[in-house]
Amino acid sequence: MAHDALSSHSSADPFTPAADSALWRKNFLLGAATASYQIEGAVDEDGRLPSIWDTFCATPGKVLAGDSGAVACDHYHRWESDVDMLVGLGLEGYRLSIAWPRVMDANGASNRKGLDFYKRLLTRLKEKGITTFVTLYHWDLPQHLEDRGGWLNRETAYRFADYADLMSRELAGTVDAWATLNEPWCSAYLGYGNGHHAPGLANGRFATQAMHHLLLAHGLALPVLRENDPSSQKGIVANIGRGTPNSDSVEDQRAAQLFEIQHNAWILDPLLKGAYPEALFELWPGTEPLILGGDMQIISAPLDFLGINYYFRTNVATDGAHGFTEVPLEGVERTQMGWEVYPDGLRDLLIGFSHEYSNLPPVYITENGMASDDTVIDGRVNDTQRISFLKRHLAAVDEAIKAGVDIRGYFLWSLMDNFEWAFGYERRFGIVHVDYVTQKRTTKRSAELVSQFIEERKERSQRA
Ligand code: FCB
Numbered sequence: 001m002a003h004d005a006l007s008s009h010s011s012a013d014p015f016t017p018a019a020d021s022a023l024w025r026k027n028f029l030l031g032a033a034t035a036s037y038q039i040e041g042a043v044d045e046d047g048r049l050p051s052i053w054d055t056f057c058a059t060p061g062k063v064l065a066g067d068s069g070a071v072a073c074d075h076y077h078r079w080e081s082d083v084d085m086l087v088g089l090g091l092e093g094y095r096l097s098i099a100w101p102r103v104m105d106a107n108g109a110s111n112r113k114g115l116d117f118y119k120r121l122l123t124r125l126k127e128k129g130i131t132t133f134v135t136l137y138h139w140d141l142p143q144h145l146e147d148r149g150g151w152l153n154r155e156t157a158y159r160f161a162d163y164a165d166l167m168s169r170e171l172a173g174t175v176d177a178w179a180t181l182n183e184p185w186c187s188a189y190l191g192y193g194n195g196h197h198a199p200g201l202a203n204g205r206f207a208t209q210a211m212h213h214l215l216l217a218h219g220l221a222l223p224v225l226r227e228n229d230p231s232s233q234k235g236i237v238a239n240i241g242r243g244t245p246n247s248d249s250v251e252d253q254r255a256a257q258l259f260e261i262q263h264n265a266w267i268l269d270p271l272l273k274g275a276y277p278e279a280l281f282e283l284w285p286g287t288e289p290l291i292l293g294g295d296m297q298i299i300s301a302p303l304d305f306l307g308i309n310y311y312f313r314t315n316v317a318t319d320g321a322h323g324f325t326e327v328p329l330e331g332v333e334r335t336q337m338g339w340e341v342y343p344d345g346l347r348d349l350l351i352g353f354s355h356e357y358s359n360l361p362p363v364y365i366t367e368n369g370m371a372s373d374d375t376v377i378d379g380r381v382n383d384t385q386r387i388s389f390l391k392r393h394l395a396a397v398d399e400a401i402k403a404g405v406d407i408r409g410y411f412l413w414s415l416m417d418n419f420e421w422a423f424g425y426e427r428r429f430g431i432v433h434v435d436y437v438t439q440k441r442t443t444k445r446s447a448e449l450v451s452q453f454i455e456e457r458k459e460r461s462q463r464a
Pocket of ligand 1: 035038182183186239309367413420421429
């Protein structure tokens with residue numbers, strides 16, 4: 001029977017992984033991800049305080065078409081049917097984030113109504129047998145903390161540990177894995193370094209200091225999470241970028257290395273080696289953050305898992321000085337974001353990390369996916385590019401596993417179309433389409449195929 005199931009997929013099958021793929025293993029977790037500000041809406045309800053993203057969206061010119069997360073996918077009100085949808089697709093894992101401004105007031109006291117929302121949601125997910133990955137900080141910093149300096153203020157790291165304490169006391173037992181932060185690179189660099197994200201500040205020195213406080217926040221939260229919720233996994237989620245040299249010249253090769261130091265080692269070195277990469281400060285002279293004694297030990301405490309988000313590669317050349325500059329390649333496949341589709345980058349980075357960091361913890365791919373200009377035609381969305389994208393990236397994950405990297409699961413970004421930060425609602429990353437006028441959800445073809453694969457895998461393992 002197992003043979004029949006397999007042979008029903010010809011090589012032309014648009015999604016199903018190869019017969020020998022590690023993804024057929026039933027303990028390889030397959031799920032989808034979202035984030036609070038991108039889907040919840042209900043920004044003024046039940047005592048939620050403003051976040052830096054509410055403020056940023058209200059600032060003219062910051063977000064495409066003046067969009068904001070005020071309504072988004074209205075998930076705050078539609079969470080029950082959204083959970084049914086996720087369960088209906090057969091997804092095994094769900095990665096979501098908690099909105100800090102929903103659950104704590106400005107004095108650090110809990111906001112019961114906000115907390116109850118996440119309790120209900122997580123309890124339901126557990127009842128349905130879903131493995132839950134909860135991110136504490138997916139960029140929606142309470143505005144009142146930004147008013148006191150945000151991530152430039154060391155105090156924010158301690159406030160984050162208080163928040164982690166509250167959440168892990170309240171939600172212990174409903175969370176399988178806690179991630180402290182989502183993509184500190186984006187919070188620090190896009191938020192404080194070039195101003196493309198909230199809070200919109202642009203200063204290199206700010207970026208490195210914000211990063212240090214973000215990582216400190218992570219390190220301070222870890223023991224608190226361990227104490228309050230010992231049976232769950234604890235980790236952090238980092239976005240990683242592949243940089244490839246535009247030529248064989250020594251200068252361009254160095255440029256590609258510097259790109260990866262700036263994108264990857266800036267975060268992974270302090271977490272896994274307890275020190276920032278020296279080259280970072282050659283790239284950005286004079287931006288060394290203020291580090292207090294003991295900080296690096298706190299930051300580099302052991303992790304149970306590392307979440308990896310991967311999207312594209314960047315082709316770079318030397319900028320003629322000490323840095324790199326992007327040289328976009330012509331004639332390559334790109335997504336609606338303009339990002340190059342480059343699955344090999346995911347494989348190569350994962351294998352590279354396993355050599356670079358002897359203490360690399362088990363990895364989950366916590367985000368991977370692509371945006372396309374999907375439309376509903378006769379009740380269907382045929383997102384062919386996404387199907388091919390997912391298949392190729394899952395094959396890259398499989399190759400990394402075969403090369404010895406301990407990768408335990410994969411979360412699609414995203415469960416449904418949502419508010420894509422500075423790009424608003426125009427870019428559609430979901431495997432489920434959302435009509436923002438009616439809030440109707442329509443399963444895309446990619447979701448159907450992922451769902452069929454999970455179903456088939458389940459059947460095979462039951463037969464085995
Ligand atoms: C990542 C973010 C996520 C989503 C994807 C496309 O950087 O973590 O929220 O916006 O990009």
